[in-house]
Amino acid sequence: MNISKYRLLAGLLLASCFSINACAQIAAPREVKYRKNIDELSAEELAAFEHAVKMMKVKSAKNIYDRTGFLWQAWVHNCTSVAVNDKRQYALASGDNKQLYEVINGQLNMGNDINDTMANPFNTCSFETQVKGAGNVIYENPGMCEHRKDTFFQWHRAEFYFYEKALQDADPEGLSGPSTKNVTVPYWNFTKPPTGSRYPKAFEDAASPLWFKHRLQNPAGSKPAMPSYTSPYLMGYLIYKQDWQSFGGYPLGGAGNSGSFESQIHDTMHDEYVHGYLRNPATAGLDPLFYSFHAFIDYALEKWIEEHGSETITGGNWFMRGEQDARLQLPVGFEEGIGKKREPFSNYSKNMGRAELYYDTKKQGFAYQSGAFGEFVPKSQIDAIVAKHNLPGATLGDNPQSLFSELMSYGAHGPVARPNAIVQGKVKIQSLDGSKALIDIVRDAGSDDYSYQVDVYFHPQDVAADVGNKDFRMRYLVLSASYWALSGHHHHHDDAGSSVPLRLTQDISKDINNLRLGGKDGQEWTVTLGISSRDNPSGKFAFSAPVINYSK
Secondary structure (H helix, E strand, O other): OOHHHHHHHHHHHHHOOOOHHHHHHHHOOOOOEEEOEHHHOOHHHHHHHHHHHHHHHHHHHHOOOOOOOHHHHHHHHHOOOEEEEOOOOOOOOOOOHHHHHHHHHHHHOOOOOOOOOOOOHHHOOOOHHHHOOOOOEEEEOOOOOOOOOOOHHHHHHHHHHHHHHHHHHOOOOOOOOOOOOOOOOOEOOOOOOOOOOOOOHHHOOOOOOOOOOOOOOOOOOOOOOOOOOOOHHHHHHHHHHOOHHHHHOOOOOOOOOOOHHHHHHHHHHHHHHHOHHHHOOOOHHHOOHHHHHHHHHHHHHHHHHHHHOOOOOOOOOOEEEEEEEOOOOOOOOOOOOOOOOOOOOOOEEEEEEEHHHHOOOHHHOEEEOOOOOOOOOOHHHHHHHHHHHOOOOOOOOOOOOOHHHHHHOOOOOOOOOOOOEEEEEEEEOOOOOOOEEEEEEEEOOOOOOOOEEEEEEEEEOOOOOOOOOHHHHHHHEEEEEEEOOOHHHHHHOOOOOOOOOEEEEEEOHHHHHHHHHOOOOOOEEEEEEEEEOOOOOOOOOOEOOOEEEEEO
């Protein structure tokens, strides 16, 4: 090969990176740093993590548009666009780190609720008034979370990769406190009893940078009535027993949307348990708890990959939207894809790279370390529960407790005894012949957007739908799922808002097969939906009769 060709190849290689250093950091082997249970961090590890969050907040106080700061990282999750003055500089205050931290921490904890945008303008993605008078206003696009499709897990993993790099970059030399260079995002195992009143103790210390006013709190000194809100057995079942689409979500425009993990665990934890700013995708990233909550969700993804491999995961070629500072270490194999960056602020990535880059965590320099007593129910225990419900006389309807009821019974979350609406349909028990049975729960077009829980029951036609009766709920419940209202995020998801019906699709193949084992083949059963919401502004619940679809 001649010299000119070598030069051409070298030029193309360098053009694909931000700089020679960027190329080197993309290719360099990574030291693996382990994410740990936050309740098992040493005092030194917790202090370094808290200091990293504090210094990220200080960066944002110095300039709210610093992409390595706490605000920008929250906006990567929350905001499709933010107003920026043409100098790309807006300081909240001046002074030393202590003063700057107190200013921004006070700002984030102002107001009485999520709607108090006057007291805390950062709980909205519009900052025109904040930067008024500081120059011409332009708009940048931090990112925005992915939901209700098969890139839900991958997008959040990419987001957390960069959030963790921002933590490590907060004060690596330890100039203002403990060195942050080895900090990782500790996870909160929310399937275990909390060490605090409602959350890990570290998040309930009002003097800590991890504390946040706007989340649901238990009365001082109290504990939840159950060991956990989410059942560890339900989580284990979804991890061990479901394929990728049922677990992780369906491709955009495909047969469905949310995977079971998102609709049966993630959404209800956001909406019901943590509440506060986590009730809204446009504010969730402002609560430091959000990152440890989602770190455990990412650990669940890692457990699924450990069990099933990554070969069947879809959506790998999608580029994960999110503008990140080029100073942060890019993932191995990173490429930006096509398109130009906005000028003059070009020292950032156009996106966070393709989803498939993040399947191998150790290649990217992070992994999970299980706590002393493990974090997930062993597969053998899930196998034993499933086998018990597939015995003669113990299948759905023949047993006082359905499989799903038993899986849920290890947590406080459960079906609603007095739902706001009842909707019914029919299901024929038949051979799936290699197909899946998917139930479509459809909210009619024109409805206001609101979060809701839907409890699904299968029962014989001669059995009345007595949802208020605990014995009925325990015997015939086949799933309980939630929809987390995406507010202004609609135009970036597979539902287009109130102008089209909203569809929640869930896999009920196990129930069809279970009924066939119980000798119910060929029968037609009733499907009853119990629909509940505490934030439906109209009070109307316009749902179509549930439809069962069969898909390869």
